[in-house]
Amino acid sequence: MDRLDCNRSCDCFTGSGIAEEFVAGYILEQYENKDLSKEGIKAAIISDRQVSGYYYNAFEKQFAIRNIKTCLITVDEGEQNKNLTQVNKVIKELTEFGLNRNDWIIAFGGGAVIDIAGFAASLSTSGARYIAVPTTLSSMAETSCAYKAFLNSGSRKNTTSVAVEQTAIFIDPVYLSTVPKKYIPNGYAQIIRYALLADFGLLTELINISGSSLSDIRVFLNRVYKARAAIDRKNPVLLSMGCELSDAIEGYFRFMNYSEGEALALSLFATVPEKARPALAAIYMKLELPTSLKDVSFNSIMNSLKDMYANGSAANRQIVCYxxxxxxxxxxxxxxxxxxxxxxLEDRLKIIAGNSLPIASKEDEA
Known part of the structure; x- marks a missing residue:
């Protein structure tokens, strides 16, 4: 088991198989010589049905043999389900489980699960501490070590946020083998953004790791975290690069047709200067990322953008430009x-809408 520098005050560990072997032991270590024979320890594990279906039984065994009482709280995965309804469900079940300051909330899943669990942990008055166990590349690279947890509202992206404080993060590359193909681009796109802003060498590393089993992810993630920290120090607003257009793409389809990573990849492709696009297109081809919108007209997304600015959800938003x-x-x-x-944004949209449906007239959009 190795330590990672994720630029947070919490512990961050990585290694193949560590999640099923060391999380419960880490929890017990936090109590030193405190006698908990009367109170006991509880751990609420928040996950989605797919991850828990694959891994929960093996993950939960470590708690059972250490007499830590657990409960599994399942939420619906995906950006379309990252909302207050899911958080309310989690808080209700956390309350029924009876957590207190001796206890733990564990997020066990991808980015949406970690956002929902982190949001609930921050709102909970139980005093329970929070651990993240990310299972996707995107959540390993960004969500699990983020300063905030975000929720969506309807077709609007990241409309609500709260500060989160992780006690520990356990990054286990074993879980990457069962990430659904649709969600793999999420991790790629986040890392491409860091590469464009701070470390071009990450692009080569990303291509190399995309075809491997990622049994040793420590060196790669340390480089990712270093790039992210450098960007954050320069100006945190830079970390929003690409969101200006990707939020509209995701929102138009209500988070269904394009994954978060696919939408961000498209927006980043449209954001880079023209001279850089051929090289980036070659990288996208290797990573199976899209370079053009499909099954939607230019005006459909443009009208979605206009609506975002008209209703105030994007008004006065800063934009990262080359x-x-x-x-x-x-x-x-x-x-x-x-x-x-x-x-x-209209100029950028034209770049990625070239191979989509013909540009609709205003009458067509009426």
Whole structure:
């Protein structure tokens, strides 16, 4: 078992098989010599049906042999289910389980599960501590060590957030073998964003690890976390690059047709300068990421963007743009007016909508 530097104050461990062997032991270590024979320890494990179906029995055994009482709380996976309804369900079951400050909340799943569990843990008044056990590359690279947990509302992305404080994160590459194909791009896109902003070498590393079993992910994730920390120190707003357009793509389809990673990959492709797109397209081909929108017209997404700005959900939003000054390229943060922002996003949308349905007329969209 190795330690990772995820740029948080919590413990972060990685290693093949560690999640099923060391999480319960880590919990017991936090009590030192405290006598818990009367009170006992409880652990509420929050997961989705797929992950729990594959792994819960093996994961739960470590708690049973250490006399830690557990309960499994299942939530629906996917961005379309990352909402307050799911959080309310979790809080209700946490309350019924009777957690207190001796106890633990464990998120066991991908990014949506970790957001839901982290949100519930932050709102819970039990005082229970929080552990994240991510099972996808995206949640290993970003969600599990994020400062906040986010929820969606209807077709709107990340409309609500709370601060989260993890006690520990356990990253086990064993779980990557059963990630559904649709969700694999989520991790790729996040790392491509870090590469474009801070470390181009990550692109080569990403291609290399995409074809491997990721039995040793420590070196790669340390590099990912280092890039993310460098971006965060420069300006946290840079970490939103690509969201300006990807949120509209996801929201238009209500998080169904395009995964979070596919939408972000499309937006990043449209954001980079024209001279960089051929090389990025070659990388996308190797990673099986899309470079153009399918089954939707240009005007459909454009109208979704206009609606976002009209109703205030995207108004006054800063936009990350590439610009060249004295022949040197850099990423800059713009604060455009709503009309200027829509003009920027319209230009980007044209790049990825070229092979989609024909551009609809206003009458077609009526």
């Amino acid at each position: 610009e060249e000054v004295d022949g040197k390229g850099t990423w800059a943060i713009k604060e455009p007016s709503n009309s200027e922002a829509l003009a920027i």
